[in-house]
Amino acid sequence: MKFGIMASHQYPHADDLGKHLSDLFGTVETAAELGYDSVWTINHFGSNLATPQPISMMASLIPRTGEMTLGTGILLLPLFHPVHVAEEFATLDHLSGGRVVLGVGAGYRENEFAAFGVDPDSRFRRLDESLRLIRELWTGEVVNHDGEFYPLHDATIGITPLTPGGPPIWVGAGGKKAVRRAARLGDAWYAPGNSPSKRFLPEHVAVYDEALVEFGKDSGAVERPVGVELYCAPTNEQAVEEALPHARTEYSTYAEYPALRWQRDRFDELVVNTLMLGSPEYLIERISALRDQGFNHVIFRPGWLGMPADKVRASLRLFAAEVFPAFR
Template identity: 40%
Template sequence: MKFGILLDHQYERGDDIARRTSELVEYVQHIRDLGYDSVFGIHHYLSSLSTPQPLPLLSRLIDHSGRMELGTGILILPLGHPVHWAEEIATIDQMSGGRFVLGIGAGYREDEFASFGIERRTRVSRMNEALEVMQRLWTGEKVTHHGKHFDLDGVRCSVLPVQEPGPPVWVGANGPIGIKRIANQGLPWLAPSNVRRNWAVGNLADYREQRRASGFGEEGAVFPIHRDLCVADSFDEAYAIAGDAVRRSYGEYVQYGMDYFESQWEGIKRKALFFGSPDDIAVKVQDFAEAGFNHFVFRAQWLGLPMERSMEIVERFASEVMPRFRT
């Protein structure tokens, strides 16, 4: 069982990014010392919030992260060229000594695709083709590729990742069609944070069945999931600490067409958040672990929540919940 942290590096416009980055350095040092296994960054362009880009941020954090894996959760792969991504990611894998995890997704925000001059309807095919090209570039051989979206003529990547044949790839998806596609590729499905327990567990079962049907075994397989985490003495106390902040953070997505964060909030609040006492959280982790999830990536930061509270949350989980799942 592994436990990681998702950094919520989204801030009000005009905030002091240098100060916030220094905060994140201290936060990552803290979770490193507490024994967490991984740390991930998020990715968006042109956001309503000031959102530092993940690859430069993760590069800043390499020397403060110990032996933790570092990764993107997720990188919107269709918005970039595979040559660019391949060399950037190989560089950060080299700098981290082979600790990078490439979490990718197809994206969904219309303004991002429109601003890049990319048709949103092509996002899945662009993501799959880009990943294929990147993985070929990481072999170190010359690559000639003439696809639907990208053309390369006998080019070779100038820097290769430490990990062979490349960094592990996790793929995010929020619907059955996307989840089935990921299973057919034999790649880990990164389950989203905001979905209710039965949806996450049911889709994981379907994903695993399809994965096996496609000929992929489960030895050493990773089944990751994002969850929002607040550990206190009770659910009500946890919600009093972080409820307004987490709801405010999710509220930012409403403007991008995700109005269910507003209309379905009570269900999300009760059935998706990992909020509660240490015993409550341990029961939730055990439940999801029995369903097959084995790498929990927790978010304990949200808009307006002081960093001190986030520090306390990850510390309490590490001291009162994590030991129950370490062997």
């Protein structure tokens, strides 16, 4: 079992961004020293939180992460041109010594599509076409493509990836059609573990496994990442006391977007079924359930809006000391 963290670089606009980034870099360095396997950056545009952009953040994190994998969790691919993404991630692949993952998704915030003049109804077709083009461009061969959105003629990129064939591509997806798309186009499905429904993950894992077989992929060989919300303290009560107010604040902020209003209305369900706030023993039990469903890479947000960096790092240390050994 691998364990990774979200860099979670989202902050109130009025705050000191430099101070937050300094704290974040220190937290990531702590995670690297503790043996965490990966770190993931966030992508949003025109956000109600100050959100530094993910490609720049990944470049900043490369020298701070040791041997950790770095990825986007996730990049809003329909808002980027595939040539741009192919070049940027080929560059990051070299800068990191082959440690990057291109994590992508279709997006959901209406204001982001409006800002770029992109019809949101086209986002899945754009995602599909972009991923196919990126893989072609990463070969270094000349690409001719008469596509709906990104026609290319005699196109090549200036730098091919260090990793043969290019970095792995993970596709974030929530709906069953999107999960099938992840099986067809991606090297992994980046599963969202924040549904209030206990049925969500097992039902969608079944869809993914069936689609892998349909598309001729080895279901036993793919990486199985899942994103969760997690905080570790000596007791369940202490974890809830320290983390829940900050998680509630962050989820209330997300709920300002129409597509996520349900998170405010159903926050109590999220607390019970999704948020992993507890002791090492409790977290071992919850993560064992994810392992039993086939997941082998747990990626979690280690803190929420306003949480002090020392609390975040204490959680990471306790988790590494007492939970890692149960899975490694």
